[in-house]
Amino acid sequence: MTKMNRITQLFVKATEPILNVYATAGYPNFGDTLTVLHALQEGGVDIIEIGMPYSDPVADGETIQQSNQVSLDQGMTVAHLFEQLKAMRQTITVPVLLMGYINPVLQFGVEAFCKKCAEVGIDGVILPDLPMAEYESEYQAIFEQYGLYNIFLITPQTTDARIAQVDANSKGFIYMVSSASTTGAKTGISDIQETYFKRINGMNLKNPRLIGFGISDRASFVKASESAAGAIIGSAFVKLLGQTQNLHADIVGFVQSIKGKK
Amino acid sequence: MKQSFQVDERGYYGEFGGAFIPEMLYPNVEELRSRYLDIIAEPAFKKEYDDLLRDFVGRPTPLFKAERLSAKYNTNIYFKREDLCHTGAHKVNNTVGQILVAKRLGKNKIVAETGAGQHGVATATVCALMGMECIVYMGAIDIERQAPNVARMRMLGAQVVAAQSGSKTLKDATNEAMRHWINNPVDTHYIIGSVVGPHPYPDMVARFQSVISEEIRSQLLEKEGRDYPDYVIACVGGGSNAAGAFYHFLDEPRTQLIAAEAAGKGINSGHSAATTFLGKPGVLHGSKSLLMQTADGQVIEPYSISAGLDYPGIGPMHANLSLTGRARFFGVTDVEALDAAVECSVMEGIIPALETAHALAVFDKLQAKPDEVIVVNLSGRGDKDLSTYQQHLKLND
Ligand SMILES: Cc1ncc(COP(=O)(O)O)c(C=O)c1O
Numbered sequence: 001m002t003k004m005n006r007i008t009q010l011f012v013k014a015t016e017p018i019l020n021v022y023a024t025a026g027y028p029n030f031g032d033t034l035t036v037l038h039a040l041q042e043g044g045v046d047i048i049e050i051g052m053p054y055s056d057p058v059a060d061g062e063t064i065q066q067s068n069q070v071s072l073d074q075g076m077t078v079a080h081l082f083e084q085l086k087a088m089r090q091t092i093t094v095p096v097l098l099m100g101y102i103n104p105v106l107q108f109g110v111e112a113f114c115k116k117c118a119e120v121g122i123d124g125v126i127l128p129d130l131p132m133a134e135y136e137s138e139y140q141a142i143f144e145q146y147g148l149y150n151i152f153l154i155t156p157q158t159t160d161a162r163i164a165q166v167d168a169n170s171k172g173f174i175y176m177v178s179s180a181s182t183t184g185a186k187t188g189i190s191d192i193q194e195t196y197f198k199r200i201n202g203m204n205l206k207n208p209r210l211i212g213f214g215i216s217d218r219a220s221f222v223k224a225s226e227s228a229a230g231a232i233i234g235s236a237f238v239k240l241l242g243q244t245q246n247l248h249a250d251i252v253g254f255v256q257s258i259k260g261k262k
Numbered sequence: 263m264k265q266s267f268q269v270d271e272r273g274y275y276g277e278f279g280g281a282f283i284p285e286m287l288y289p290n291v292e293e294l295r296s297r298y299l300d301i302i303a304e305p306a307f308k309k310e311y312d313d314l315l316r317d318f319v320g321r322p323t324p325l326f327k328a329e330r331l332s333a334k335y336n337t338n339i340y341f342k343r344e345d346l347c348h349t350g351a352h353k354v355n356n357t358v359g360q361i362l363v364a365k366r367l368g369k370n371k372i373v374a375e376t377g378a379g380q381h382g383v384a385t386a387t388v389c390a391l392m393g394m395e396c397i398v399y400m401g402a403i404d405i406e407r408q409a410p411n412v413a414r415m416r417m418l419g420a421q422v423v424a425a426q427s428g429s430k431t432l433k434d435a436t437n438e439a440m441r442h443w444i445n446n447p448v449d450t451h452y453i454i455g456s457v458v459g460p461h462p463y464p465d466m467v468a469r470f471q472s473v474i475s476e477e478i479r480s481q482l483l484e485k486e487g488r489d490y491p492d493y494v495i496a497c498v499g500g501g502s503n504a505a506g507a508f509y510h511f512l513d514e515p516r517t518q519l520i521a522a523e524a525a526g527k528g529i530n531s532g533h534s535a536a537t538t539f540l541g542k543p544g545v546l547h548g549s550k551s552l553l554m555q556t557a558d559g560q561v562i563e564p565y566s567i568s569a570g571l572d573y574p575g576i577g578p579m580h581a582n583l584s585l586t587g588r589a590r591f592f593g594v595t596d597v598e599a600l601d602a603a604v605e606c607s608v609m610e611g612i613i614p615a616l617e618t619a620h621a622l623a624v625f626d627k628l629q630a631k632p633d634e635v636i637v638v639n640l641s642g643r644g645d646k647d648l649s650t651y652q653q654h655l656k657l658n659d
Contacts, residue, residue, distance in 0.1 A: 056546060058440045059441075077558040102282055107558060107559030128285065134282065153286070155285055155447075157288075158289065180447045182444050
């Protein structure tokens with residue numbers, strides 16, 4: 001018997017909105033990855049999404065693109081990242097996801113990648129350019145063998161039929177992209193988006209949803225959490241990482257302010 | 263009848279192809295996939311497309327016997343004159359087709375990427391023709407080295423946006439065009455300029471360019487009494503002019519398919535864009551193909567003197583032609599291309615595009631026999647490259 005995935009446990013137990021924060025690996029400095037994870041956890045984050053940097057991140061806007069480039073220029077690779085995360089589970093107890101693009105995973109080797117994920121304690125993966133059909137035919141068996149969840153995205157343009165398919169294939173949660181955009185392109189939540197959120201809520205999906213893209217502060221986090229199990233913050237946090245003079249304290253403060261603990 | 267080097271139902275050429283796109287692009291790409299074959303088979307579509315190719319583009323383009331080059335290389339060399347297409351290159355065959363598809367999909371805005379600017383100009387041209395809004399992303403470096411085409415796009419009413427990320431060339435312009443499409447999914451169609459991108463783009467673009475080999479067949483029959491050449495030569499950036507020139511000969515075993523890639527300063531110089539020599543299977547811009555990349559899977563920034571060949575990937579059709587050995591690939595350096603451009607200019611009175619010059623540089627390597635027939639796809643004219651020619655050939659010193 002395999003033990004319950006940390007993501008599933010979290011959603012079963014959660015009593016308040018779930019905060020998932022994205023941080024680019026090896027950013028702002030190559031050696032900062034674990035420091036960032038620790039500070040996020042100390043601040044009270046519920047899920048951490050570590051970005052594996054890629055040279056051509058088409059789903060990402062300028063902020064995350066730039067952090068990816070800086071990280072790559074500092075020498076980050078998938079192999080280095082696993083090295084940095086080797087002892088992660090001695091201290092990090094929250095669920096951790098890896099987010100990135102399919103090509104670096106292919107070059108590392110899909111099976112080797114999943115094996116490493118399991119070794120260091122990664123709970124799930126988000127690969128926006130790995131489509132569902134491809135996942136089902138080529139990857140699903142390997143992912144499941146290593147207990148990894150593959151998180152799928154839906155957008156305002158995703159049809160009901162496809163959402164039902166995503167729901168059937170999903171484990172953990174569904175990543176609900178708040179608007180038609182790349183990351184960091186728009187902020188806030190409009191009435192049109194709320195109509196979309198309502199439509200999804202009316203579908204009685206078996207998986208909980210987290211809303212991402214355009215969530216940047218306490219207000220938008222609270223607003224999004226009214227329509228889902230919680231929300232995901234990416235660009236706004238990466239911006240902070242790029243500017244802060246006091247990494248640990250500023251991260252803790254950021255998370256606390258989003259969670260309303262300060 | 264299904265041709266074996268064609269795309270299969272899943273959108274693959276052998277192991278290459280597919281549609282590796284973020285969910286944000288799925289509805290648009292899926293709509294295109296499910297409808298493109300029906301749309302381009304409609305009689306009304308066909309008529310509109312054929313009429314525009316004839317009256318607007320100027321097709322059929324001539325098949326010209328290059329007599330002096332034929333004598334020099336002791337064989338029979340023909341030029342397929344895509345340089346005589348309206349806007350100066352083969353790119354317009356595709357943009358005319360795609361804008362007609364876009365209209366039928368109910369789109370009224372167009373986004374495109376461009377390298378040399380030829381595809382951007384061809385897109386801006388059809389947008390003007392159809393009264394559609396046009397945004398073209400172009401690498402900041404390419405904007406500098408292809409200034410005349412930037413001016414042409416703007417004169418045609420298009421908005422040209424500089425891609426400032428990464429290598430600031432074609433790869434990054436393509437990223438930006440995809441991001442634009444993600445941010446504008448409802449009213450916008452993305453006109454990709456080569457046989458790259460997620461399925462169905464490689465197949466759709468190849469079909470629109472296949473008019474090149476269709477015409478070669480009937481023109482050769484008239485001139486040589488047979489409807490196939492012994493060799494077809496084309497340069498390959500993403501591979502659209504090559505796909506069009508190869509298309510009807512893919513399953514003709516008597517025709518050798520020859521592809522010229524940009525070897526820049528030399529295949530192993532670290533400054534090259536010769537993907538079939540330097541690439542490994544990988545995913546870029548929505549399809550699995552050969553890709554120049556690091557061991558960690560990061561895309562390597564390529565180099566070529568020619569902006570249209572300065573791309574780290576290659577269309578999945580060509581990756582399959584390379585892997586199966588159906589096509590022979592040659593790496594042509596900047597210097598070899600410049601020499602070939604001069605040779606073609608002074609011996610045949612045609613100044614070729616720098617991209618095309620790569621295809622004109624492989625006659626030596628073929629060792630064709632006196633009774634054999636070579637068709638070179640003369641993909642474009644050299645007007646846009648004059649400043650590069652001036653600089654490297656010291657034409658004004
Ligand atoms: C004249 C000409 N030939 C060839 C190319 C390369 O593109 P492809 O390989 O898609 O034909 C370009 C691209 O800009 C071009 O302008």
